[in-house]
Amino acid sequence: MGKTALITGVTGQDGSYLAELLLSKGYTVHGLLRRSSSFNTERLDHIYQGPQEPGRTLVLHHADLSDGVALVNLLREIAPDEVYNLGAQSHVRVSFDAPMYTGDVTGLGTLRLLEAIRAAGVDTRIYQASSSEMFGAAPPPQNERTPFHPRSPYGCAKVYGYWSTVNYREAYGLFAVNGILFNHESPRRGETFVTRKITRAVARIRAGLQDRLYLGNLDAVRDWGYAPEYVEAMWLMLQRDEPDDYVVATGVPATVRDFLRAAFAAGGLDWSEHVRFDPKYERPSEVDALVGDASKARELLNWRPEVRWRELAELMVEADIAALDAELSGARVRIDR
Ligand code: NDP
Ligand code: GDR
DSSP states (O other), X not given: OOOEEEEETTXXXXXHHHHHHHHXXXXXXXXXXXXXXXXXXXXXXXXXXXXXXXXXSEEEEEOXXXXXXXXXXXXHHHOOSEEEEOOSOOOHHHHHHSHHHHIIIIIIHHHHHHHHHHHHTOOOEEEEEEEGGGXXXXXXXXXXXXXXXXXXXXXXXXXXXXXXXXXXXXXXXXXXXXXXXXXXXXXXXXXXXXXXXXXXXXXXXXXXXXXXXXXXXXXXXXXXXXXXXXXHHHHHHHXXXXXXXXXXXXXXXXXXXXXXHHHHHHTTXXXXXXXEEOGGGSOSSOOOBOOBOOHHIIIIXXXXXXXXXXXXXXXXXXHHHHHHHHHHTTOOOOOOO
16 A cells, blocks of 8 residues: 655645655645635646546645644544645745734644644654745855744744744654755746746747846845755655754855846846846845755755756746747646656
């Protein structure tokens, strides 16, 4: 019998890649789907299995991280071997506009899930999607021993989730781990995160659908990796004999301007002709530089990233150009890469 996993945030960038990975390993995957007035399963379309399909291995359930009782019921029903908590209000800029909501879903939501595991009495391992945003103002390189200094409501909520996860490990002996992941991107990245905003704009400018791209701070330094490689690290953490916390990063820094230049060049464009500044995209308090030291993950998980930021920019531009071409020619757009 294959294992069973529950993924919160299954409809997001990471959730879709993780679902694919677990299905390829023979898991039955259950995903938490939040109610939306429009379809929100686009990233799962290529692996979707309808409710009438016999013996299906991908099952979606309506629930929400703000609804603790629904989480207990779901855990009782599924009794998963592994839980991956990827659900969150994950946009840093938006967290300044909706701080309470972000605290509730991203912070307290983690505690609700941990408590639901206890209340349901299921024997499960849990992965918590912690973030390099917890380091905030702490200077790079950051590793598992770097003190946290979050700079946004999102970062604060993730610190709460991090320590709740550690606390449930220490207090109740739960196999609970934190993956402290640095920025990771892909053609499935949400359109309002800076990398995807840029690569999508490159495709649209080339096609004559847009001329200007408005951005905020171009000096921020980030450590961008490739999402499909990062979900492998999540899985590896839950296969260890002992629960622990790991930084996952490439260790290679680049500024937003570097990424911008590379992405526009990949599309045969000069970024300075199209990009304009809009203070709307600045944050009240910015995280200047995040560069991870993932030596622990390399040594203990044998995890190594292959794709670096420049190649990432190129592959994302290529994917956005292909998706737009398909859209303009009326073909159904697939996002199965
Ligand atoms: P996305 O924003 O792409 O996905 C977030 C997921 O959370 C979506 O499935 C979303 O559902 C779901 N969600 C939002 N609110 C709720 C709620 N109230 N209840 C249940 N589910 C909810 O994020 P990523 O895939 O990029 O990231 C996955 C996780 O990893 C997040 O927790 C993020 O904070 C964290 N992280 C991400 C990093 C990155 O660089 N990508 C780095 C470090 C940490 P819907 O589709 O309906 O909106
Ligand atoms: P981040 O990612 O805040 O690092 O959080 P994002 O892509 O939003 O910003 C990266 C940097 O780019 C600057 N920036 C802009 N950002 C956006 N979104 N839009 C703009 O127009 C723009 N112009 C400049 C930002 O100021 C910032 O410095 C991501 C999320 O996935 C989190 O959930 C995750 O935890 C962290 O990565 C690690």
